[in-house]
Amino acid sequence: MSTATSHADSVSPYLQGAFAPVDREVTAFDLPVEGRIPAELDGLFTQIGPNPVQPPKHRTLARYSFFAQDGMVSGVRIQDGRACWFRNRWIRSRRVVKALGERRPPGPRHFPMDTVNTNVIAHNGLLLALVETGCLPAHLGSTLETMEYTDLGGSLRHGVSAHPKLDPTTGELHLLAYSALRRWAEYLVLAPDSTVRHRQRVPLGGRPMVHDIALTPHYVLFFDTPVRFSLGAAVRGTLPYTWHDGHQTRLGVLPRPGVAGGLRWFEIPDGFVFHMVGAHEPDPARIELTAICYDRLFDGAEEDPIANRGHLWRWTVDLNRGTATADQIGDRPNELPRSDPRLIGQPMRHYYALTVDGASDAPVYHPHALLRHDFRTGEPLIRRLPPGHAASEPVFVPHPDRPGEDEGWVTYYEHDPNTDTTKLVWLHAADFAGEPVATIALPIRIPVGFHCSWIEADDFAGTDSAFAH
Numbered sequence: 001m002s003t004a005t006s007h008a009d010s011v012s013p014y015l016q017g018a019f020a021p022v023d024r025e026v027t028a029f030d031l032p033v034e035g036r037i038p039a040e041l042d043g044l045f046t047q048i049g050p051n052p053v054q055p056p057k058h059r060t061l062a063r064y065s066f067f068a069q070d071g072m073v074s075g076v077r078i079q080d081g082r083a084c085w086f087r088n089r090w091i092r093s094r095r096v097v098k099a100l101g102e103r104r105p106p107g108p109r110h111f112p113m114d115t116v117n118t119n120v121i122a123h124n125g126l127l128l129a130l131v132e133t134g135c136l137p138a139h140l141g142s143t144l145e146t147m148e149y150t151d152l153g154g155s156l157r158h159g160v161s162a163h164p165k166l167d168p169t170t171g172e173l174h175l176l177a178y179s180a181l182r183r184w185a186e187y188l189v190l191a192p193d194s195t196v197r198h199r200q201r202v203p204l205g206g207r208p209m210v211h212d213i214a215l216t217p218h219y220v221l222f223f224d225t226p227v228r229f230s231l232g233a234a235v236r237g238t239l240p241y242t243w244h245d246g247h248q249t250r251l252g253v254l255p256r257p258g259v260a261g262g263l264r265w266f267e268i269p270d271g272f273v274f275h276m277v278g279a280h281e282p283d284p285a286r287i288e289l290t291a292i293c294y295d296r297l298f299d300g301a302e303e304d305p306i307a308n309r310g311h312l313w314r315w316t317v318d319l320n321r322g323t324a325t326a327d328q329i330g331d332r333p334n335e336l337p338r339s340d341p342r343l344i345g346q347p348m349r350h351y352y353a354l355t356v357d358g359a360s361d362a363p364v365y366h367p368h369a370l371l372r373h374d375f376r377t378g379e380p381l382i383r384r385l386p387p388g389h390a391a392s393e394p395v396f397v398p399h400p401d402r403p404g405e406d407e408g409w410v411t412y413y414e415h416d417p418n419t420d421t422t423k424l425v426w427l428h429a430a431d432f433a434g435e436p437v438a439t440i441a442l443p444i445r446i447p448v449g450f451h452c453s454w455i456e457a458d459d460f461a462g463t464d465s466a467f468a469h
């Protein structure tokens with residue numbers, strides 16, 4: 001037996017340590033706090049990720065599909081300088097309600113699968129849990145229960161994807177919904193009340209994974225990469241997207257509604273991007289985009305694809321010449337980049353991400369350090385966690401009254417393997433490597449998962465009363 005085979009036959013790292021699923025839902029009030037929670041904060045800090053409701057049939061690295069597991073959302077409610085409560089709840093998909101002996105939540109799905117496990121946003125007063133592709137959002141109550149699946153009053157004809165972008169100046173939500181079932185995506189612009197301002201088909205020439213988009217004042221940007229739908233992988237029950245050699249990687253530049261022109265594709269060196277860092281327009285003929293790019297991914301060469309590390313790249317589009325250049329501008333692997341959401345479409349100085357520290361061979365997605373990248377100096381500032389600790393995605397939480405880029409906090413969940421507990425950590429953004437402002441002890445571990453979100457209380461004020469479908 002080869003080393004690779006025995007490795008593939010070992011228990012998936014996504015079922016162990018900081019990733020190990022939890023087996024119950026917990027509610028706790030008035031959580032213990034060290035330090036001081038900023039009194040200005042009023043909202044909910046969530047994390048969502050895969051957490052199988054029943055012990056998985058396949059547990060090996062080769063057969064356990066982390067991405068496909070039942071979603072669990074966990075959250076801490078922050079108000080008046082207190083950590084009022086913690087809750088963790090499975091998203092009530094068909095598989096979850098069957099396992100728990102409950103009734104299915106109402107509402108349409110628009111897809112054969114209704115597992116939702118990737119991201120949480122707020123829109124039109126509703127808390128919405130999203131998945132990578134296909135299914136409609138799960139509408140959550142303010143205490144994280146699944147109330148329904150929703151097409152937002154008929155606005156969503158197809159499923160959505162996990163990373164819509166909110167334009168901070170207009171309040172519009174921009175979505176690019178792609179699906180394994182179609183060779184095109186739907187570009188949607190929703191008004192703050194969820195009505196459709198714009199709907200457009202975007203031909204993709206196949207079925208690529210389009211995980212994220214970037215927004216500038218005039219354009220929406222996305223990648224068409226060699227990571228494409230694979231029927232064989234779907235039949236095997238693993239992630240149904242694999243690397244397809246020979247497919248030219250392209251950057252799509254689509255004018256926003258009211259902007260002249262149509263979709264343009266720019267050929268760029270091969271690679272794959274999960275997450276955008278940011279984009280802006282230095283002048284009317286140029287767009288600069290930064291993102292975390294992988295040379296290759298999901299190509300079968302590694303049993304654990306996330307161990308293939310992503311780096312910071314910049315693409316510069318010259319709209320007059322019709323060219324795009326690509327440059328790697330950081331040499332430290334990092335992933336799950338987050339920045340000040342008030343600066344979407346504008347130049348920014350900093351972003352925050354998970355990274356690995358120096359000589360470690362750990363995959364980046366077993367994250368034991370955080371970074372704060374500085375675009376002005378090109379240098380990241382590293383925040384190292386104690387040995388064995390693991391962090392969630394670090395989220396920039398803006399100060400509600402102060403607009404400066406450093407005016408806010410960086411917040412993340414941190415797992416301690418010695419006590420097998422998780423705490424919620426608040427840092428001053430301007431003192432990223434310093435002592436936390438506050439740490440909040442949780443009553444149960446949160447497995448390392450996908451995305452974290454800070455949702456202001458005003459942004460989900462209608463979520464308990466509205467039924468949107």
Ligand SMILES: [Fe+2]
Pocket residue numbers: 162163211274275451
């Ligand atoms: Fe993502």
